[in-house]
Amino acid sequence: MIDRLIEFLQESPVNFLAVQAVARRLEAAGYQSLDVTSPFPSLRAGDKYYVTKNDSSLYAFHLGEHPMSETGFRLICAHCDSPTFRIKPHAEMTGEGGIVRLNTEVYGGPIMSTWFDRPLSLAGRVIVRGEDALHPRTLLLHIRRPLLVIANLAIHFNRQVNDGVKLSKQKDMLPLLGIVSSQLEEGNLLMNLTTSELNVEARDILDFDLYLYDVAPATTVGAHGEFISAGRLDDLSMVHAGLEALLSTADHVPPTTHVLAIFDNEETGSQTKQGAGSPFLAQTLERLILSQGGTREGFFRAIEQSFMISADNAHAWHPNYSEKYDPTNHPVLGGGPVIKFNAAQKYASDAVSAAVFAEICREANVPCQHFVNHSDVAGGSTLGNILASSLPLRGVDMGNPILGMHSVRETGSTLDHQYCIQAFTQFFRN
Numbered sequence: 001m002i003d004r005l006i007e008f009l010q011e012s013p014v015n016f017l018a019v020q021a022v023a024r025r026l027e028a029a030g031y032q033s034l035d036v037t038s039p040f041p042s043l044r045a046g047d048k049y050y051v052t053k054n055d056s057s058l059y060a061f062h063l064g065e066h067p068m069s070e071t072g073f074r075l076i077c078a079h080c081d082s083p084t085f086r087i088k089p090h091a092e093m094t095g096e097g098g099i100v101r102l103n104t105e106v107y108g109g110p111i112m113s114t115w116f117d118r119p120l121s122l123a124g125r126v127i128v129r130g131e132d133a134l135h136p137r138t139l140l141l142h143i144r145r146p147l148l149v150i151a152n153l154a155i156h157f158n159r160q161v162n163d164g165v166k167l168s169k170q171k172d173m174l175p176l177l178g179i180v181s182s183q184l185e186e187g188n189l190l191m192n193l194t195t196s197e198l199n200v201e202a203r204d205i206l207d208f209d210l211y212l213y214d215v216a217p218a219t220t221v222g223a224h225g226e227f228i229s230a231g232r233l234d235d236l237s238m239v240h241a242g243l244e245a246l247l248s249t250a251d252h253v254p255p256t257t258h259v260l261a262i263f264d265n266e267e268t269g270s271q272t273k274q275g276a277g278s279p280f281l282a283q284t285l286e287r288l289i290l291s292q293g294g295t296r297e298g299f300f301r302a303i304e305q306s307f308m309i310s311a312d313n314a315h316a317w318h319p320n321y322s323e324k325y326d327p328t329n330h331p332v333l334g335g336g337p338v339i340k341f342n343a344a345q346k347y348a349s350d351a352v353s354a355a356v357f358a359e360i361c362r363e364a365n366v367p368c369q370h371f372v373n374h375s376d377v378a379g380g381s382t383l384g385n386i387l388a389s390s391l392p393l394r395g396v397d398m399g400n401p402i403l404g405m406h407s408v409r410e411t412g413s414t415l416d417h418q419y420c421i422q423a424f425t426q427f428f429r430n
């Protein structure tokens, strides 16, 4: 299981490639891609389809034995974006000695200092000229070799470095890309790399969405290999757990329709067409019901019968900082999936949905834990409550406990990953 997670993380340096990695696995299990620009085919129990939006979000459906309007959906939601640095347009900055830096902007909320002094590379998508202006082509780019580094300032220039340093996103975080070797290369280094990787002409490249990622592979750590150290555990570990659970029932017709929804842009607030704030999932679910011969009324009935697990990582208790945690609710690594509560409703969980999820864990023989913020700490939010504005579903916010959330490498527990897949698989038995 952990080897499969590590392999998935390696294939998924950014959102676009994570979506591609999920789609590949779905297709291998008999799922077909549905074209959202055409009428949906008439659907039957056991059908397996997926749709994507913007190449960066994906929604998979396994149709159950009972009509959706009668029993609703069982949904697992997660997100495929993670904090990183985005390459700006006209990014190359050539300085003294021909040394080239790339101009970047921050995506989401990374712990910036963790990005220093480690081999980085580029991944994302490149847009090339298509048949006409409205239909350009998209090529995914994944440069696997180490290509860039964000170098620290030597301690001799800043003796206070270990007392905490304020970092400027514009000044301190620009990665080095290389040293130009000829006049011809100046201003073209990034373009040259892109064209040779993708085997396209520079004049056909129209634009790009490219991001930095840490090339050091995901790995297990610890005396017994009990930890996993990897970039993007938040939230690709939950994407992977949801996918494993969905595929565990791929060979038979489930009683109820299963949905796996992988959203983009959770880290920037979800308010995009491919984020959890978009009506796209609600529209697609309604289209599914209509394609099964149902009605809008049937769609509303389905919503009332459904249950959603919004899966996004939680904070594990950190032994070095116990004062930051709630005195009675501080989940530990290896203690199982975590149900997240917040009185201000940043999380979708309530007593009813938490009880449902705890029962699912009990049925799956999986321990489960509870997280609530220390009352003086603001804490984060996730996608469960944002999705509720377009799909008012009963649902729980949960996730596996991790340390160092939004560090370039986060630390989780291998056992928790197994627990989570067991719990999700049990959920999909319904």
Ligand code: CO
Binding pocket: 079, 234, 235, 266, 312, 313
């Ligand atoms: Co997250």
